[in-house]
Amino acid sequence: MAKKTSSTFSPAARAPIGCRHLLSLLVASTVLGGAVLTSARPAVAQATIETANFQIPAQSLSSAINTFIRQSGWQISYSSALVRDKTSTAVNGNLAPDVALQRLVAGTGIEVRISAPGSAALTGPAGAAIRAEDGSILLDTIIIQGANPNSTFEVPDAYVGGQVATGGQVGMLGNRDVMNTPFSQTSYTNKTIQNQQARTVHDVLANDPSVITNRSASRHDWETIRGFSNSGQNGGRSLNGLNGIAPIEFPGADYLERVDVLKGPSALLIGMGGAGHGNIGGSVNLVTKQAGDEPLTEVTTRFESRSQLGAHVDLGRRFGPNKEFGIRFNGAFDKGDTNVDTQHAKNGIAALNLDYRGERTRLSFDFAHETRDLNPISNIASIRSIADTLSKVPDAPDSSKSLFPSWAMRESS
Numbered sequence: 001m002a003k004k005t006s007s008t009f010s011p012a013a014r015a016p017i018g019c020r021h022l023l024s025l026l027v028a029s030t031v032l033g034g035a036v037l038t039s040a041r042p043a044v045a046q047a048t049i050e051t052a053n054f055q056i057p058a059q060s061l062s063s064a065i066n067t068f069i070r071q072s073g074w075q076i077s078y079s080s081a082l083v084r085d086k087t088s089t090a091v092n093g094n095l096a097p098d099v100a101l102q103r104l105v106a107g108t109g110i111e112v113r114i115s116a117p118g119s120a121a122l123t124g125p126a127g128a129a130i131r132a133e134d135g136s137i138l139l140d141t142i143i144i145q146g147a148n149p150n151s152t153f154e155v156p157d158a159y160v161g162g163q164v165a166t167g168g169q170v171g172m173l174g175n176r177d178v179m180n181t182p183f184s185q186t187s188y189t190n191k192t193i194q195n196q197q198a199r200t201v202h203d204v205l206a207n208d209p210s211v212i213t214n215r216s217a218s219r220h221d222w223e224t225i226r227g228f229s230n231s232g233q234n235g236g237r238s239l240n241g242l243n244g245i246a247p248i249e250f251p252g253a254d255y256l257e258r259v260d261v262l263k264g265p266s267a268l269l270i271g272m273g274g275a276g277h278g279n280i281g282g283s284v285n286l287v288t289k290q291a292g293d294e295p296l297t298e299v300t301t302r303f304e305s306r307s308q309l310g311a312h313v314d315l316g317r318r319f320g321p322n323k324e325f326g327i328r329f330n331g332a333f334d335k336g337d338t339n340v341d342t343q344h345a346k347n348g349i350a351a352l353n354l355d356y357r358g359e360r361t362r363l364s365f366d367f368a369h370e371t372r373d374l375n376p377i378s379n380i381a382s383i384r385s386i387a388d389t390l391s392k393v394p395d396a397p398d399s400s401k402s403l404f405p406s407w408a409m410r411e412s413s
Helices: 017-047 061-072 097-104 190-195 201-205 384-389
Strands: 052-056 075-079 091-095 111-116 119-123 142-145 167-169 175-177 184-189 211-213 223-225 237-239 256-263 282-288 296-304 308-319 325-337 344-357 362-375 410-412
Touching: 052 061, 052 097, 061 075, 061 097, 091 097, 097 111, 167 184, 167 256, 167 282, 184 190, 190 256, 201 211, 201 256, 201 282, 223 282, 296 325
Parallel strands: 075 119, 237 282
Antiparallel strands: 052 091, 075 142, 111 119, 167 175, 184 256, 211 223, 256 282, 296 308, 308 325, 325 344, 344 362, 362 410
């Protein structure tokens, strides 16, 4: 009977010493390479996480979460009692949304649980559940919030620097991002108004290269957008997206949150403005201020021209268990000499905004009154009717000289 034998091949036993070293080196390189690839995978996956630019100052945690929702597009669910009386941490810079949310709640004892891509839940520390006498756990009301990007009750976020916004009101389409609108639009923020000390809407529009304004002390004002004049009643302007109710002459900027400039034919979106001109070149929308979540009290004194003194008061408050009711008041008064000899001006503004933010209902009311008194009046002088009979056109008069008698005046409101 033949005897079966078995044998095994051992490279270490059969190979020469030099080959053994080479084989060991190959095996070690293979193991090390696999370890490197394995450890590198999380870094690659982390690099593909989308980031966003967050500009969220330290404030009440509920307000900070609302700002986070607008800037990230995430949906956050949390208990109202969980965030009550808590203050957030400031978050600034380009960050992944989950990292930004973790920083936002840092130091509050709140835990962040990512439930799905683009959504998270905020929970309290372990063992913080409240139990009833029968042993059941009492759950507080859960608030699930999301952002409607087209709602006109919230203004779009501003770009870094805060001078212009990422979108604006586009008539009946509501708020639209500049990247999702087949129009050229620019929305100047209240920060621009404050930094440039803009007194009227025309002071703000002077920033736009497509708009020409008659920034003078005359009795009329109008805009020329892309070469087309928006003269006539309201000058092609709208207030909070509604045509025909904006101030007729020289609207003040003290009670405005945004000045939206829409360039291009806009009669379909805004309506017929400019005394029936149809807003061929474009239109201007004025967005009024509303009360923020935090109380606001600002008093500003100012000086203009030769001896024109004034002051501006801005007050904002919210009331109710969930800050449903808001009130914002802006008042301004200026009086003194203008840059025209013997001319005096007296301007006054009183604007009140009331709003209600309910679970299913949003309401906003605006009441504003402006007065502008010039004495003597300024106007445009024209010699076109006699230009053909003159051999030489006379030099333009000094703009600091009044062409009207001292007793002439004009009041507008």
